[in-house]
Amino acid sequence: MVTSPTHRRRLRAAALLLAAAAPLTACGSETRAGSASDAPRDDTSPQASRSPSAPSPSAPSPSAPGASPYVEPGVVDGAPHNGENNAYRRPGEMSSADKKAALAEAARIKPVLKRLWQQKEWDPDQVRAALTGELGYEVRETTSGGELLGGELDVREMYERYEEGGNVTPEGAMIGLYVGDDACVTAFVQKTNYEVRATGRFMETGCIEPPTGH
Secondary structure (H helix, E strand, O other), rough: OOHHHHHHHHHOOOOHHHHHHHHHHHHHHHHHHOOHOOOOOOOOOOOHHHHHHHHHHHHOOOOOOOOOOOOOOOOOOOOOOOOHHHHHHHHOOHHHHHHHHHHHHHHHHHHHHHHHOOOOOOHHHHHHHHHHHHHHOEEEEOOOOOOOOEOEEEEEEEEEOOOOEHHHHHHHEEEEEEEEOOOOOOOOOOEEEEEEEEEOEEEEOEOOOOOOOO
């Protein structure tokens, strides 16, 4: 069949269009077969190494509204100067030798106080008599100027407290035993319970545990 020049040009143009369309169709199929999660990731980049929940390095840390600049670490209620105001209630350090001796004396005192508590004998005079008579301690005595005359045992009545419109002295006794140069046995016995522990000296009250407030 004889074709005109115009017809041949149209056939060549159609063949070129078909040849160009084939690569485009293959490329589109390759794109659909994969997914975004299959793409390789550079785990060494700063963004990849940061936890999803971590803030951006450029984001400033917000400060708590109304926070006091004087709140001390470890103070649960956030009371300013709590540690400073209660420094008198913190016992001092003990040497290892005195601590060991205090623990030994505490072990001697504990069964005596347990028995007194079970017998409901917690008056200071009864406690003092039991500790001096059974364990051989001597009552600590000082001059009016604070000079030590001798002895190591201090037994006192409980601190006064405000109750029902006035100050009352609860039943019970507080005990302080001086051990070595810097250790104590600090104890008490009262109607509800008793306690014995080895501790360092208190700033203002020696081996008697100080009250909870000035």
